[in-house]
Amino acid sequence: MPIAGRDRLFPRVSDAEWQDWRWQQRNALRSLEALERLIPLTEDEREGSKRTASVFRLGISPYYLSLIDPDHPFCPVRMQAIPVRAEAVAHEGELRDPLGEDLHRPVRALVHKYPDRVLLLALDHCSVYCRHCTRRRITGGAEGGITREELAEALGYLRDHREVRDVLISGGDPLLLSTERLVELLEGIREIPHVEIVRIGTRIPVCLPMRVDDTLARALRRFAPLFVVTHFNHAKEITPEARAACEMLVDHGVPVENQAVLMRRVNSSVQSIKDLMQKCLTMRVRPYYLHQMDVAEGLEHLRTPLSQGIAILQGLRGWTSGLAVPHLAVDLPGGGGKVTLQPDYFIERRGDRTLLRNYRGEPYAYPEPRETDCRVPYDEVFYGPPPRAPAPRRSLRVARRSS
Ligand code: SF4
Numbered sequence: 273m274p275i276a277g278r279d280r281l282f283p284r285v286s287d288a289e290w291q292d293w294r295w296q297q298r299n300a301l302r303s304l305e306a307l308e309r310l311i312p313l314t315e316d317e318r319e320g321s322k323r324t325a326s327v328f329r330l331g332i333s334p335y336y337l338s339l340i341d342p343d344h345p346f347c348p349v350r351m352q353a354i355p356v357r358a359e360a361v362a363h364e365g366e367l368r369d370p371l372g373e374d375l376h377r378p379v380r381a382l383v384h385k386y387p388d389r390v391l392l393l394a395l396d397h398c399s400v401y402c403r404h405c406t407r408r409r410i411t412g413g414a415e416g417g418i419t420r421e422e423l424a425e426a427l428g429y430l431r432d433h434r435e436v437r438d439v440l441i442s443g444g445d446p447l448l449l450s451t452e453r454l455v456e457l458l459e460g461i462r463e464i465p466h467v468e469i470v471r472i473g474t475r476i477p478v479c480l481p482m483r484v485d486d487t488l489a490r491a492l493r494r495f496a497p498l499f500v501v502t503h504f505n506h507a508k509e510i511t512p513e514a515r516a517a518c519e520m521l522v523d524h525g526v527p528v529e530n531q532a533v534l535m536r537r538v539n540s541s542v543q544s545i546k547d548l549m550q551k552c553l554t555m556r557v558r559p560y561y562l563h564q565m566d567v568a569e570g571l572e573h574l575r576t577p578l579s580q581g582i583a584i585l586q587g588l589r590g591w592t593s594g595l596a597v598p599h600l601a602v603d604l605p606g607g608g609g610k611v612t613l614q615p616d617y618f619i620e621r622r623g624d625r626t627l628l629r630n631y632r633g634e635p636y637a638y639p640e641p642r643e644t645d646c647r648v649p650y651d652e653v654f655y656g657p658p659p660r661a662p663a664p665r666r667s668l669r670v671a672r673r674s675s
């Protein structure tokens with residue numbers, strides 16, 4: 273039986289040190305030389321680490337490193353943590369800011385792209401620098417950190433924008449802030465009456481689960497409704513430590529959701545996504561999104577065809593619990609926002625019947641109702657008069673013709 277990663281790689285580290293997230297941070301592997309002392313690298317990884325050194329940080333917590341299979345270059349943890357040559361290759365059409373966030377940054381620490389929600393960039397560093405990171409223009413460190421003054425400026429923006437009801441705190445990884453600093457930030461947000469919900473986007477339960485302790489979980493609970501949105505990509509990441517971190521949050525009343533990213537040869541099969549989603553549910557983490565990889569610099573080798581994501585969803589829907597089926601989301605390149613895709617179950621319309629296929633491909637008819645008026649009479653009592661329909665947006669084509 274192979275020796276567990278921690279015993280093999282860090283035999284002299286005490287339990288107290290291992291469980292101390294600050295020890296993990298201080299001892300993160302940040303260079304090719306440090307990495308090579310512990311793991312035999314392939315030539316592709318060695319070259320990849322050299323070629324990407326000036327482009328994106330290398331950083332792996334000892335805990336996450338201990339999950340790597342030293343004997344297999346396609347270990348899904350390894351592929352998320354160690355660069356390869358392909359990451360340094362540029363392709364036409366790749367974007368540095370694939371979601372067009374910088375077009376919607378009214379102040380430096382905040383992105384306001386959707387009508388009622390914003391992204392708050394709390395800091396620029398992470399416990400592990402994921403090779404698939406699409407926000408590397410920020411997490412790469414080239415922008416410089418986010419200062420207290422910039423966060424105060426973001427809170428000022430929030431106070432002035434009453435339409436914002438949902439704040440997603442991300443970065444970088446917000447749970448790398450000290451608990452005191454995080455509480456200070458959350459108190460600032462909670463003082464704004466129109467902010468209804470807060471979300472924290474974090475990979476801490478995956479890459480540094482020892483950061484989640486009773487103190488942190490209690491602190492987060494104070495700010496309910498607050499959701500933690502984490503980022504498991506493969507069942508290999510669901511270790512007893514990761515499970516304990518997620519369950520600690522849920523036990524304290526903090527709901528946890530998972531956003532996975534679909535990556536070619538990392539998790540791009542029905543089997544691996546189904547296993548991941550099912551295991552998330554066993555630790556009471558709700559599968560939320562399965563993201564199509566963004567068209568970002570250095571990530572061509574990890575992208576899958578759209579049809580593969582749809583085929584994976586087809587392999588889930590009906591074949592496992594509906595709770596284990598995430599939304600397959602495509603964040604449109606250039607900032608168009610998210611759209612979701614799913615298999616097409618529609619066959620045809622026959623008179624008042626619609627023919628659909630079930631998850632096994634068998635046809636079934638759904639009889640349409642005789643009455644089709646779906647207005648809710650009580651809406652006007654409950655919500656008041658209906659809002660005026662927004663003016664239709666002129667398409668580019670129409671605008672050109674009339675000019
Ligand atoms: S934790 Fe998130 S922000 Fe940080 S490197 Fe990974 S994907 Fe990027």
